[in-house]
Amino acid sequence: MALPPEQQDIDRPLSHCKPGDRVTITRLSSPYVASMATRLGLVEGCTVTCQAVVPSGPVVVRRGGMELAIGRAYAAEIMVKKTHSAMEALV
Amino acid sequence: MSLTPTSPALAASQQQAVRGGESNPYLCYASRFLAGRSLQAKEAAINPDQVLVLAGNPNVGKSVVFNHLTGSYTNVSNFPGTTVDIPKGYLADNRLLKDTPGVYGLSRFSEEEQVAKQTILQADVVINVVSAATLERDLFLTQQIIDFGKPLVVVVNQIDEAQRLGIEIDLARLETFLGVPVLATIATEGKGLDDILPLAAVARCGTHTPDVPADPDALELLEDNPAQQLQVYGQRRRYINGIVREVVRHLETGQPKGWSGRLGQWLLNPFVGIVSGVACLLMLYQVVGVWVAGDVVNFTEGTLMLGGLVPLIQSVVNNLVPPHGHPLLGALNTILAGEFGVLTMSVQYIFGVLFPIILGFYIYVSLLEDCGYLPRIAVLCDSLLSKIGLNGRAVIPIVLGFGCVTMATVSTRVLTSQRERTIASTILAVTIPCSAQIAVIVGLMAKIGGLVPWLLFMASLVVVLTLLGTALNKLLPGQSSGLLLDLPPIRMPLLKNVLKKTWVRTVVFLKEAAPLFMLGSLLVSISQVTGLLVWVQGILAPITVELLNLPAQSAEVFIMGMVRRDFGAAGLYMMSEQLTSLQILTALVTITLFVPCIASATVIWKERGLVESSIVLLGSWVIAFGTGTILAKLLAAVPFI
Numbered sequence: 001m002a003l004p005p006e007q008q009d010i011d012r013p014l015s016h017c018k019p020g021d022r023v024t025i026t027r028l029s030s031p032y033v034a035s036m037a038t039r040l041g042l043v044e045g046c047t048v049t050c051q052a053v054v055p056s057g058p059v060v061v062r063r064g065g066m067e068l069a070i071g072r073a074y075a076a077e078i079m080v081k082k083t084h085s086a087m088e089a090l091v
Numbered sequence: 092m093s094l095t096p097t098s099p100a101l102a103a104s105q106q107q108a109v110r111g112g113e114s115n116p117y118l119c120y121a122s123r124f125l126a127g128r129s130l131q132a133k134e135a136a137i138n139p140d141q142v143l144v145l146a147g148n149p150n151v152g153k154s155v156v157f158n159h160l161t162g163s164y165t166n167v168s169n170f171p172g173t174t175v176d177i178p179k180g181y182l183a184d185n186r187l188l189k190d191t192p193g194v195y196g197l198s199r200f201s202e203e204e205q206v207a208k209q210t211i212l213q214a215d216v217v218i219n220v221v222s223a224a225t226l227e228r229d230l231f232l233t234q235q236i237i238d239f240g241k242p243l244v245v246v247v248n249q250i251d252e253a254q255r256l257g258i259e260i261d262l263a264r265l266e267t268f269l270g271v272p273v274l275a276t277i278a279t280e281g282k283g284l285d286d287i288l289p290l291a292a293v294a295r296c297g298t299h300t301p302d303v304p305a306d307p308d309a310l311e312l313l314e315d316n317p318a319q320q321l322q323v324y325g326q327r328r329r330y331i332n333g334i335v336r337e338v339v340r341h342l343e344t345g346q347p348k349g350w351s352g353r354l355g356q357w358l359l360n361p362f363v364g365i366v367s368g369v370a371c372l373l374m375l376y377q378v379v380g381v382w383v384a385g386d387v388v389n390f391t392e393g394t395l396m397l398g399g400l401v402p403l404i405q406s407v408v409n410n411l412v413p414p415h416g417h418p419l420l421g422a423l424n425t426i427l428a429g430e431f432g433v434l435t436m437s438v439q440y441i442f443g444v445l446f447p448i449i450l451g452f453y454i455y456v457s458l459l460e461d462c463g464y465l466p467r468i469a470v471l472c473d474s475l476l477s478k479i480g481l482n483g484r485a486v487i488p489i490v491l492g493f494g495c496v497t498m499a500t501v502s503t504r505v506l507t508s509q510r511e512r513t514i515a516s517t518i519l520a521v522t523i524p525c526s527a528q529i530a531v532i533v534g535l536m537a538k539i540g541g542l543v544p545w546l547l548f549m550a551s552l553v554v555v556l557t558l559l560g561t562a563l564n565k566l567l568p569g570q571s572s573g574l575l576l577d578l579p580p581i582r583m584p585l586l587k588n589v590l591k592k593t594w595v596r597t598v599v600f601l602k603e604a605a606p607l608f609m610l611g612s613l614l615v616s617i618s619q620v621t622g623l624l625v626w627v628q629g630i631l632a633p634i635t636v637e638l639l640n641l642p643a644q645s646a647e648v649f650i651m652g653m654v655r656r657d658f659g660a661a662g663l664y665m666m667s668e669q670l671t672s673l674q675i676l677t678a679l680v681t682i683t684l685f686v687p688c689i690a691s692a693t694v695i696w697k698e699r700g701l702v703e704s705s706i707v708l709l710g711s712w713v714i715a716f717g718t719g720t721i722l723a724k725l726l727a728a729v730p731f732i
Binding site: 031034035036037038039040041043046051052054055056057058060063064065066067068069070071072073074 | 196200324325361469470576
């Protein structure tokens with residue numbers, strides 16, 4: 001039996017996340033977003049927690065002590081997948 | 092790992108920590124770069140011409156460190172060729188310390204970043220403040236400064252916040268990895284701050300990122316090339332994350348605890364955001380609009396000015412320059428102490444009306460800023476602002492605009508693209524009333540009374556703002572950038588910080604406003620005694636009388652408005668006795684949308700160029716009189732008030 005799409009291990013944009021999701025970044029699409037995100041510490045393979053999603057607005061993610069609001073257009077260019085184990089979350 | 096401190100400053104701070112019953116292990120940590128050296132030896136080696144520069148990410152406590160190191164001897168000056176503020180101050184030993192805007196790296200993503208980059212690269216010694224709570228993010232800038240070959244020390248601040256989040260840092264190993272002296276502080280409590288300067292005397296060039304050019308010029312060339320920038324950034328980021336994995340231990344990777352974390356989370360809920368936003372506005376109305384503009388101004392304007400100082404000035408002027416005698420002397424008397432007298436009206440408005448209201452407004456804004464509320468509002472406003480070609484970040488210039496449009500126009504430099512800056516500065520120039528103007532508006536609104544005129548006034552401005560922003564977003568070529576904003580934790584504001592900020596802003600405002608206000612009253616008084624005023628009234632009469640339903644002499648209000656917006660509103664205040672509530676409201680909306688004051692017009696010209704500023708100024712005439720006319724005709728047909 002196939003799992004519903006949100007439970008599968010497929011990449012999806014950060015803008016599709018729900019508050020409380022722990023996700024791992026898999027790809028940063030545009031070079032501009034990638035440069036900005038790299039400075040802030042969001043790189044491929046790092047794990048963030050989705051803190052809040054403003055309806056048709058920004059996604060707020062947390063990593064350590066950093067809380068970052070990412071506008072919807074940028075969040076759509078950051079591909080993520082759900083993090084499952086606690087070990088993965090520590091990376 | 093633990094080292095014996097030999098410097099008196101460090102030893103003293105340790106003893107203090109022990110005496111205070113502190114169990115914070117970080118504050119007993121002494122840098123190995125200081126160990127074994129005596130303070131005297133280092134003082135002898137200090138070069139008095141050395142320039143120190145503070146650098147760091149936004150919201151890491153840089154300004155508290157700056158204030159501590161420089162005391163009260165600070166001044167703010169513009170970076171050459173720009174209007175980005177670079178606060179400067181002198182250390183106890185007379186060396187110069189410069190502050191820089193908070194940035195995440197030395198790139199060119201905004202004008203502030205360019206200024207920060209240039210200032211940091213010109214420094215002799217860099218004091219890099221990082222937050223222990225966000226070390227991973229902050230070390231990118233640190234490593235970039237190291238890669239550019241600048242001697243630096245790293246001040247790991249906000250140790251207390253990191254502890255609350257369950258984050259532990261091995262500072263001695265961090266020091267080894269970076270190759271520069273590292274110090275732990277809690278700036279808000281003043282802990283560790285006295286050790287910064289002794290440590291800065293042993294600043295080092297650190298360990299470069301592997302495989303990144305060691306030559307600063309070659310590195311800059313590489314980083315400025317869009318194709319190669321990401322590669323360099325990626326290398327640096329991987330190197331930094333490797334260090335962070337070694338030195339940072341997340342005891343709990345979970346959520347922030349306590350009231351601060353819950354409140355911060357809660358304020359991001361749109362419903363809570365709207366309710367809290369409205370509550371903030373109502374509180375502003377109650378505190379500044381009703382209490383300060385009413386009771387306090389009654390006392391400062393009514394009792395202090397009109398009941399004391401102004402009659403005194405008038406009698407002195409009358410004695411020196413008799414009003415009835417030679418016609419020239421009579422004219423001089425009118426200019427000095429008449430209806431718009433340089434010495435009487437200016438003093439009455441600047442000190443009696445504007446000063447208390449602006450003080451109240453700035454305390455309020457500084458409190459909102461310091462507690463971390465504004466960035467959360469920026470997040471909630473992002474989707475609305477994106478419809479007019481801005482992003483959430485523009486909330487800051489707009490809110491500042493309610494203080495001083497001139498200052499806010501300058502602050503549009505935090506916006507990323509030229510397109511956004513054009514939209515933001517136009518909206519500021521046309522639709523946002525500054526606090527000086529609000530001061531007089533609030534006073535006049537109190538004369539009409541009730542909340543309905545306020546709602547009508549704000550609705551008019553919101554409609555114009557929306558239409559103007561939407562039009563600009565459609566017409567201007569290109570695309571605006573999106574939001575990427577760091578949210579500082581919700582904290583209790585530091586009273587000392589809030590008061591200092593408020594005081595600096597108020598003084599800057601008075602220094603800028605007072606001479607222009609006097610110049611304005613001089614010009615209007617001169618046109619009054621020369622008959623110029625009546626002539627201009629005649630020319631503008633078709634607009635003021637026919638379209639806006641205002642008396643002919645209201646034209647002088649608009650002339651005064653060109654000098655300073657609040658000055659125009661002040662002129663309206665003078666003649667408010669002869670106006671109906673409807674006329675006051677119409678005139679207020681028109682004067683608000685009318686040309687920005689001379690100071691902002693100059694800044695817009697400087698920032699946006701001649702063509703753009705001319706379009707903005709001419710456009711504001713059309714928009715102001717157009718909106719005023721619609722409102723006058725509409726309210727005459729449907730009497731709300």
